[in-house]
Amino acid sequence: xxxxxxxxxxxxxxxxxxxxxxxxxxxxxxxxxxxxxxxxxxxxxxxxxxxxxxxxxxxxxxxxxxxxxxxxxxxxxxxxxxxxxxxxxxxxxxxxxxxxxxxxxxxxxxxxxxxxxxxxxxxxxxxxxxxxxxxxxxxxxxxxxxxxxxxxxxxxxxxxxxxxxxxxxxxxxxxxxxxxxxxxxxxxxxxxxxxxxxxxxxxxxxxxxxxxxxxxxxxxxxxxxxxxxxxxxxxxxxxxxxxxxxxxxxxxxxxxxxxxxxxx
Amino acid sequence: xxxxxxxxxxxxxxxxxxxxxxxxxxxxxxxxxxxxxxxxxxxxxxxxxxxxxxxxxxxxxxxxxxxxxxxxxxxxxxxxxxxxxxxxxxxxxxxxxxxxxxxxxxxxxxxxxxxxxxxxxxxxxxxxxxxxxxxxxxxxxxxxxxxxxxxxxxxxxxxxxxxxxxxxxxxxxxxxxxxxxxxxxxxxxxxxxxxxxxxxxxxxxxxxxxxxxxxxxxxxxxxxxxxxxxxxxxxxxxxxxxxxxxxxxxxxxxxxxxxxxxxxxxxxxxxxxxxxxxxxxxxxxxxxxxxxxxxxxxxxxxxxx
Ligand SMILES: [Zn+2]
Numbered sequence: 001x002x003x004x005x006x007x008x009x010x011x012x013x014x015x016x017x018x019x020x021x022x023x024x025x026x027x028x029x030x031x032x033x034x035x036x037x038x039x040x041x042x043x044x045x046x047x048x049x050x051x052x053x054x055x056x057x058x059x060x061x062x063x064x065x066x067x068x069x070x071x072x073x074x075x076x077x078x079x080x081x082x083x084x085x086x087x088x089x090x091x092x093x094x095x096x097x098x099x100x101x102x103x104x105x106x107x108x109x110x111x112x113x114x115x116x117x118x119x120x121x122x123x124x125x126x127x128x129x130x131x132x133x134x135x136x137x138x139x140x141x142x143x144x145x146x147x148x149x150x151x152x153x154x155x156x157x158x159x160x161x162x163x164x165x166x167x168x169x170x171x172x173x174x175x176x177x178x179x180x181x182x183x184x185x186x187x188x189x190x191x192x193x194x195x196x197x198x199x200x201x202x203x204x205x206x207x208x209x210x211x212x213x214x215x216x217x218x219x220x221x222x223x224x225x226x227x228x229x230x231x232x233x234x235x236x237x238x239x240x241x242x243x244x245x246x247x248x249x250x251x252x253x254x255x256x257x258x259x260x261x262x263x264x
Numbered sequence: 265x266x267x268x269x270x271x272x273x274x275x276x277x278x279x280x281x282x283x284x285x286x287x288x289x290x291x292x293x294x295x296x297x298x299x300x301x302x303x304x305x306x307x308x309x310x311x312x313x314x315x316x317x318x319x320x321x322x323x324x325x326x327x328x329x330x331x332x333x334x335x336x337x338x339x340x341x342x343x344x345x346x347x348x349x350x351x352x353x354x355x356x357x358x359x360x361x362x363x364x365x366x367x368x369x370x371x372x373x374x375x376x377x378x379x380x381x382x383x384x385x386x387x388x389x390x391x392x393x394x395x396x397x398x399x400x401x402x403x404x405x406x407x408x409x410x411x412x413x414x415x416x417x418x419x420x421x422x423x424x425x426x427x428x429x430x431x432x433x434x435x436x437x438x439x440x441x442x443x444x445x446x447x448x449x450x451x452x453x454x455x456x457x458x459x460x461x462x463x464x465x466x467x468x469x470x471x472x473x474x475x476x477x478x479x480x481x482x483x484x485x486x487x488x489x490x491x492x493x494x495x496x497x498x499x500x501x502x503x504x505x506x507x508x509x510x511x512x513x514x515x516x517x518x519x520x521x522x523x524x525x526x527x528x529x530x531x532x533x534x535x536x537x538x539x540x541x542x543x544x545x546x547x548x549x550x551x552x553x554x555x556x557x558x559x560x561x562x563x564x565x566x567x568x569x
Contacts, residue, residue, distance in 0.1 A: 109492075111512035111520050116530060119540045121491030121511035125465060129497050132466035133473065148449075149461060149492040156462045170449045170458040170489075180451060194454050195370050204369070206455055256466050257427060259459035260420030261367035 003191035003200075007173060009165040010144045011107075014219040016226070018060020018103035019045060021143060024226040025101075025233065026051050026058055034085060038118060041082030043074045043110070046089045051101075052234060054241075057093035059086050059154060060103035063144065076145075077110035080123035083153045087127050094136045099237050102140040102154040107172060109150030124153045131156035132256065133249050137240035141211070141229060142166045142198075143218075158240055158252050161209040161232065162198035163225060165217050168206070169196040206259070313340060330547045339504060339547060341484060343386070344393035344410035347443050351551050352397035352406065359395040361428060366390055366421050372452040378414070386413050390421035391446070394429040396438065400555025402562065405433040407442040411485065415447030418490055422450070423460025426494060430467035430478075439477035439558050440468075444495035448488020461493035468497045477561040479554060482509045482532065482541065496540065500557060502550075503532035503541045510535075 009015070022029055026049035034040040046059035061078060064070030086102075093100045109120055131138060131153075140157035146168030155168075162168060171179075173187040176194055195201065198210040211228050218225040240248065311324040317338025327333065329350060331340040342350070348357055365383070368375045383389055391413040396405050407429050409416040416422075426442065433440045449457040468478055480498030484507035491511050495501075503509055510530030518525055528534055535541040545553045 109511070111516045113517065113521060113525070113529075116510055116512065116517065117538050119496070119538065122496040122540050124461075124492035124511075125494070125496040128462050128465035128493055129469045129472075132462060133469045148458060149489055152458055152461055153492075156466075168455060170451065170454050176451060193370070193372060196455070201455060204455065206459065253466050253470065256459060256462040259456055259463055260424050261369040261456065262364050262420045262424055263367050264361065264364045 002188065003167075003194070003197050004173065004188040006165045006167050006197045007145075007187075007191055009217040010167050012217065012219060013065065014217075015063070015105070015144050016218050016222050017065065018062045018105055018143065020222065021103050021141070021226055021229060022049065022058050022060060024223070025230045026056065029058065032089060035081040035088055037084055038081045039079075041074075041079050041085055042072050043076055043078040043106070044082035044085050046086060048098075051099075051237065054237070055096070055098050056237070057089050057098050057100045058103070059089055059100065061106040061151075061154065063105055074110060076106045077108060078106065078150060079110050079112075079115050080118040080120050083109070083123040083127050086154055087130055090131065090134055090136075090138070094134050097136055099137040099139070099241060100134070100157075101233065101237075102138065102157065104140055104142045104146050104151045104154050105144035105166075106147045106150050107145050108147035109153070124149045127153040128156050132252060135245035135249060137237065137243075137248060138252075139233065139236060139240070142168050142207075147172065156252075156256065158248065158255070159209070159236055160207045161211055161229075162201060162207050163211050163218055164198050164213040166198055167191075167196040168198075168201055169194055315340075332547060339484065339506065341411050341445070342408075343412055344388060344391075344408040344443075347408040347410075347483075348393060348395070348397070348406060350547075351399060351408075351441075351443075351554065353399065353401065357395050357397040357406070359393065360432065361394065361425050362389070364389060364421050364425060366419055366450075366453075368452070369420065369456045370452070370454045372454070375452040378452070382413050386410065388413060390425070391416040391418070392422045392425050394425045396432070396436075399441070399551060399558065402439075402555050402558035404439045404441050404554075404558055405429050405436075407440070409443060409445040409483075409490075411445045411447070414450065416445045416490075417447055417450040417457070418460050418464075418493075419450030419453040419457045420460065423457075423463045426464045427467040430464075430471040430476075433476055434471050434474045437474075437476070439479065439562060440471060441479045441481065441554055441558075442494065442498075443481045443483055444486045444490055445483045446486060446488060446490035446495075448490065458489065461489050464494040465497060468494050472497075472499070477558065479557060481545075481550070481554075482507055482535070484508050487511065487513065501540065501542050502545050502553070503535060503543075504547060504550075505532060505544050507532040509541070 031047040063076035138157035140155040142162040173191040177186040177190040178184040214221040315333040318336035482503040
């Protein structure tokens with residue numbers, strides 16, 4: 001299988017969404033809205049739920065299941081208010097010592113006039129800054145596309161997992177090909193050298209876990225993958241909750257501090 | 265902390281009017297890593313550049329110490345060493361990690377050659393120069409990005425040098441001043457370059473938690489992953505007049521909205537108007553302003569000293 005085949009599966013309209021996982025893995029999801037500053041961004045969903053009897057905060061970047069929902073969700077491309085809503089809910093989780101579970105599925109942060117006027121860069125930056133020192137566990141799962149800074153804003157976490165056919169990259173293979181070779185049609189070739197698949201990123205040490213999908217993709221047997229997500233959370237949430245807030249933050253700092261290769 | 269045990273402190277070399285993408289060089293000065301009489305050396309050089317503002321040929325003498333077009337007021341882009349030269353007190357700069365150079369984490373084709381070529385052309389090892397210095401007598405850690413080095417894209421070296429700069433500042437209770445400039449992520453380092461956004465932001469957060477002052481100075485152009493990480497995290501955010509500052513590229517946005525954007529979109533002034541920049545400071549006033557801001561936080565009567 002070529003890397004671009006994963007890209008195609010990750011982008012399928014039938015791909016299970018953040019809300020699919022939230023509804024399957026947790027009980028009694030209460031959605032909370034708004035960033036308290038400007039608006040409620042429908043591309044980001046978040047709120048409270050139960051996981052095995054513990055209260056948790058769950059947040060996802062939500063793509064639509066059809067055109068109408070995609071328009072409502074802005075095709076899973078968040079505005080600054082989406083990232084600020086996510087941060088508000090994470091700070092709330094920190095206050096009440098609830099673990100945070102994020103489901104990431106976005107081609108990237110929205111690129112538009114309003115997004116720039118309201119500080120898309122600042123919104124993402126502030127999330128990276130605050131998540132790096134949040135005193136409660138954060139687990140992020142890339143379930144489809146993990147598009148650049150727009151994904152990282154919800155994935156500066158203690159554990160980052162990817163579904164087998166999801167992809168996580170600094171930009172889309174099309175964008176990469178067009179910047180590097182001025183030819184977006186060379187996306188398949190770009191995907192191969194970019195190292196964007198779950199397997200590649202596991203080997204690079206960027207993620208901790210690859211979650212299996214049935215052949216063809218998670219939409220074919222959603223319960224199979226969703227149950228695996230749930231089982232993994234069952235062990236990981238208590239393990240992270242057992243750490244002191246200081247240990248947690250220090251380990252998270254080290255996790256990101258270690259990325260990079262250079263000669264000196 | 266033994267963070268700097270491997271670094272070699274090299275003297276600051278002066279390299280005014282080094283070759284860059286946006287200005288035409290008739291004759292460049294090649295004088296890296298020497299600190300011999302810098303003033304005299306620039307006197308000798310016969311250099312002129314074509315201004316991107318008015319299109320006129322401007323000589324080095326006309327552009328002056330701050331590299332500003334005398335005809336139209338356009339700011340020429342400064343290299344990292346030029347920036348430090350006009351900011352740090354004479355002789356006060358000590359470079360950190362001067363020898364650090366890019367590896368090739370993804371095994372990207374021709375990346376080593378590209379880096380070697382850029383190092384030769386620019387005289388710097390990667391897109392940021394960091395170190396410590398005094399500014400108007402105020403001690404600080406300084407970083408300056410250099411848009412002539414692969415558009416100051418952020419890869420492992422930029423991320424690592426900045427993270428170490430923050431950590432040094434934490435260990436020595438110093439403020440940090442970073443002159444940002446960037447086209448975004450270092451494509452050739454893929455996901456590893458993306459991770460530098462979290463790494464630098466986490467280091468900035470740690471420095472902040474330790475009570476440190478971080479002043480971010482946004483220079484032309486500051487975009488992409490650098491805007492979406494440490495550049496927007498200063499306690500105080502300064503911008504140079506007319507600097508391009510934004511997240512997404514203009515063409516990307518125009519492609520999304522199918523409209524032309526106004527000329528003043530994503531300028532320093534636009535960012536100030538929308539609440540993302542504290543002050544716009546002219547290049548010739550920058551050093552004094554930085555010194556004053558540091559003094560307000562660390563000076564006599566209020567800080568460590
Ligand atoms: Zn001019």
